[in-house]
Structure formats: structure tokens, C-alpha cells
Amino acid sequence: xxxxxxxxxxxxxxxxxxxxxxxxxxxxxxxxxxxxxxxxxxxxxxxxxxxxxxxxxxxxxxxxxxxxxxxxxxxxxxxxxxxxxxxxxxxxxxxxxxxxxxxxxxxxxxxxxxxxxxxxxxxxxxxxxxxxxxxxxxxxxxxxxxxxxxxxxxxxxxxxxxxxxxxxxxxxxxxxxxxxxxxxxxxxxxxxxxxxxxxxxxxxxxxxxxxxxxxxxxxxxxxxxxxxxxxxxxxxxxxxxxxxxxxxxxxxxxxxxxxxxxxxxxxxxxxxxxxxxxxxxxxxxxxxxxxxxxxxxxxxxxxxxxxxxxxxxxxxxxxxxxxxxxxxxxxxxxxxxxxxxxxxxxxx
Numbered sequence: 075x076x077x078x079x080x081x082x083x084x085x086x087x088x089x090x091x092x093x094x095x096x097x098x099x100x101x102x103x104x105x106x107x108x109x110x111x112x113x114x115x116x117x118x119x120x121x122x123x124x125x126x127x128x129x130x131x132x133x134x135x136x137x138x139x140x141x142x143x144x145x146x147x148x149x150x151x152x153x154x155x156x157x158x159x160x161x162x163x164x165x166x167x168x169x170x171x172x173x174x175x176x177x178x179x180x181x182x183x184x185x186x187x188x189x190x191x192x193x194x195x196x197x198x199x200x201x202x203x204x205x206x207x208x209x210x211x212x213x214x215x216x217x218x219x220x221x222x223x224x225x226x227x228x229x230x231x232x233x234x235x236x237x238x239x240x241x242x243x244x245x246x247x248x249x250x251x252x253x254x255x256x257x258x259x260x261x262x263x264x265x266x267x268x269x270x271x272x273x274x275x276x277x278x279x280x281x282x283x284x285x286x287x288x289x290x291x292x293x294x295x296x297x298x299x300x301x302x303x304x305x306x307x308x309x310x311x312x313x314x315x316x317x318x319x320x321x322x323x324x325x326x327x328x329x330x331x332x333x334x335x336x337x338x339x340x341x342x343x344x345x346x347x348x349x350x351x352x353x354x355x356x357x358x359x360x361x362x363x364x365x366x367x368x369x370x371x372x373x374x375x376x377x378x379x380x381x382x383x384x385x386x387x388x389x390x391x392x393x394x395x396x397x398x399x400x401x402x403x404x405x406x407x408x409x410x411x412x413x414x415x416x417x418x419x420x421x422x
Contacts, residue, residue: 087414097409098133098147101125103387104226104337105402105410108173109394110184110207113139117402118150118171118186119410128153130167132188136208137412144412150211151202153190166190169197172224173208176261178235184208185262187223187239194244199223201262221256221265226281227303227339227390235259238320240301241267242280250274251306253282255320271301271314271323278306279326282314283340285348285370300370302350306335309356313371331365331373332356337388343417344393351379351389351401362386362403364415366422374422379403379413386411393417 099121107117115137122130132151135144153166169189176182183203191197199217204210217223224239231237239256243249252270272279282301289297299316301323310328331352336359338352350365354375362380365373379401380386389403398414405411 097121098149099123099130101407102133102410103404103407104170105388105404106171106173106228106390107392107400107402107412108175108184108228109392109400110175111177111182112207113395114207115139115394115400115412116173116184116208117144117410117412118173119402119404120168120171120188121147122167126167126193128165128167130169132168132171132186134186134208150186150208151188151200151214166192166197169194170226172226172228174224174229174237176231176235176237178231178233179261181205182261183212186211189222189225195246197222217262218265220267223256226337226388227283228392230284230286230299232319236319237262238284238299240282240284240303242282242303243270244278244280245274251278251280253279253301253303253312253314253326255282255301255316255323257320268321268323272312272326277308277312277326279312280304280306281337282312283338284320285340286342287370288346302329302338302340302370304335304337305333309333309335311338311352329371329373334358339389339391341391341393341399343399344397345417347417347422349391349393349399349417351391351403353387359385359387362389364399364401366417366420368422376420376422380405 102121105119118134121133131149133147134150135147155164157163171188174185183205189197199222202211202214225241229237229239236259242253252274255268282303285300287298311331312326314323336353340350348367361378367373384406391401
């Protein structure tokens with residue numbers, strides 16, 4: 075068993091989906107990871123000269139289920155709007171891809187959400203799907219006005235097939251950073267959006283992850299949903315809960331978990347525990363650590379994934395059908411890193 079902050083090399087397996095050397099772009103960030111219905115892992119991130127530059131696109135790599143090797147990254151989305159007759163191209167940056175594999179509908183395609191725009195204040199949501207595990211994609215379509223899709227972290231799928239997307243906005247100084255949630259019960263054709271959970275003035279909160287606290291009967295929706303995530307000024311993770319399948323949410327409270335205004339991700343495990351990957355400090359983006367919780371409120375730091383100086387940030391975490399935890403994160407804005415571990419080997 076692994077105990078807090080003692081991980082062996084044999085227990086923690088680490089890979090680079092983006093090749094070394096050389097990476098396909100000078101800079102990369104904001105990875106996402108998913109297990110497809112074919113049993114492959116797929117990772118995506120945004121990459122280009124630098125965050126917010128117009129050449130930034132969405133890059134994707136697939137991990138072969140047999141060999142364990144990651145494929146050479148390919149660009150699957152860009153922010154090109156149009157090219158004029160004189161050859162000038164209008165292009166905006168792409169941001170924050172989120173991969174999502176619905177499970178309740180047999181044969182449901184893999185979904186890729188991402189954002190396009192000059193800044194987070196002006197971006198809009200985009201969506202495309204793949205029926206072959208991310209090798210080819212349908213026409214990319216813009217989400218309805220006011221709907222950005224999951225802003226950084228993966229949606230959850232409720233028992234009735236509804237997709238519940240954790241979302242947020244980064245607006246003006248008068249409205250600030252605010253968390254909300256978006257839902258679709260028809261695979262992204264129509265959407266509804268909740269009211270903001272916080273006012274964005276007293277404290278800013280964005281980029282939630284959704285945890286599920288199951289009801290006794292597996293056929294019913296979770297008795298309670300919890301969302302946790304990043305804050306701008308509080309230097310702690312926020313928490314909010316829903317008792318009606320994500321339609322309404324409680325006022326935000328703060329957990330006793332440090333946060334340096336950096337993205338996090340979390341997932342509910344099949345054994346009922348919850349896993350969190352984050353920067354457990356009030357400043358800086360190192361170390362990057364894994365924590366576990368039995369109740370979503372009290373967290374134990376289990377192991378450090380990165381400890382050297384630099385930026386290790388914007389992580390993603392999932393549990394695959396074989397029970398393993400898979401994590402990806404930004405490695406110094408140069409590459410995307412991937413690690414896996416068996417949560418059965420971790421004691422708290």
C-alpha cells in the first residue's frame with residue numbers, strides 16, 4: 075500500500091504523450107484525458123507559440139491499449155474564421171479542450187469541447203464528435219450564445235443520460251469570476267444554464283470539478299453532487315453542493331485546502347472515495363500533488379507528482395474501467411505529462 079507522500083516508481087507510471095524531443099509546438103497547456111469505448115486513452119491540449127496567440131490550436135494524441143505508446147500529436151481544431159480574397163486569414167486562439175465519453179447510450183461518440191477567442195472574456199464554446207476514438211471528427215459547431223460547455227474539467231453523465239457540465243466565466247471587474255453549470259439532455263443539441271453560484275465580487279471562483287456522493291440505489295441520481303475548484307483571492311479551494319441533480323447549488327464555502335489561483339481536477343472513484351490533483355500551496359505551481367478524501371471535504375495529500383522548481387499545472391484526472399487513475403498535466407508549458415496509479419494501492 076502507498077501511504078501519504080511515499081510513492082514507489084513501480085506504483086506510479088509516468089509518460090510524455092507529447093514527444094520528447096521535439097514537441098509539436100513551442101508551448102502547450104490545459105490537457106484533458108478520456109478513455110474511449112474502444113479502451114484507448116486519448117489526451118488533448120492547446121498548443122502554439124504561446125497562450126492566447128492566434129496560432130494556438132487543439133492537439134490530440136492517442137495511447138494504444140496494447141502497446142501503451144502515445145501516437146504523434148495531431149492538430150484537430152484551430153481558430154481559423156475565414157480567409158479573405160487577398161490571402162489574409164482571421165484566426166483566434168483555441169483554449170481549454172475537454173474530452174468526454176458518454177457511457178449510458180450504446181455507441182455514443184467521443185465528444186470534444188473547446189473554446190475559441192482572443193481572451194477568456196470574449197471566447198465562445200465549440201463542440202465536435204468522433205465515432206472512431208478520435209481519429210476523425212465531425213464538423214465543428216459553435217455552442218449557443220451564453221453556453222461555453224465544460225470550461226476546463228470533464229462533465230458528468232447522470233443516470234438519465236443528462237450531461238452536466240462544470241462551467242464558469244471570467245468577466246469584467248464588476249462581475250468577476252463566477253461559477254455556473256450547464257446541462258443538456260439531448261447530447262448537446264439544446265442546453266440550459268444555471269444562475270451563477272457566486273457573485274464574483276467578494277471572491278472569484280472558476281473551473282469546477284464535479285464529485286458524486288451516491289444514493290443507496292444505483293438507479294437513482296446521486297443523493298448529492300459537490301463541485302470544488304479554483305479561487306482567485308481566497309487561496310483555498312471552494313466547494314458548493316446540489317441536491318437536485320445540478321439544477322440549483324448552495325452558496326460557496328471554502329475547504330481547508332490551499333490553492334494558488336491555479337486549476338485543479340477531481341473525480342469520484344468507484345470505491346466511493348474522491349481523488350484530487352492540484353498545487354497544494356498558496357503561491358506558485360509546484361509541487362503538483364494527488365490527494366484523496368472519503369467525504370469531499372477533508373483531504374489527505376497522498377503523493378507529490380512534481381516537486382522541482384517550475385510550472386506543473388492545469389491537471390486532469392480520470393478513473394478507467396480497469397480501476398486505474400490516469401492523470402495529465404502541463405510540464406513547464408513545454409510538454410504534457412501523463413501518469414497512472416492504482417488507487418487500491420493507496421491508503422489514507
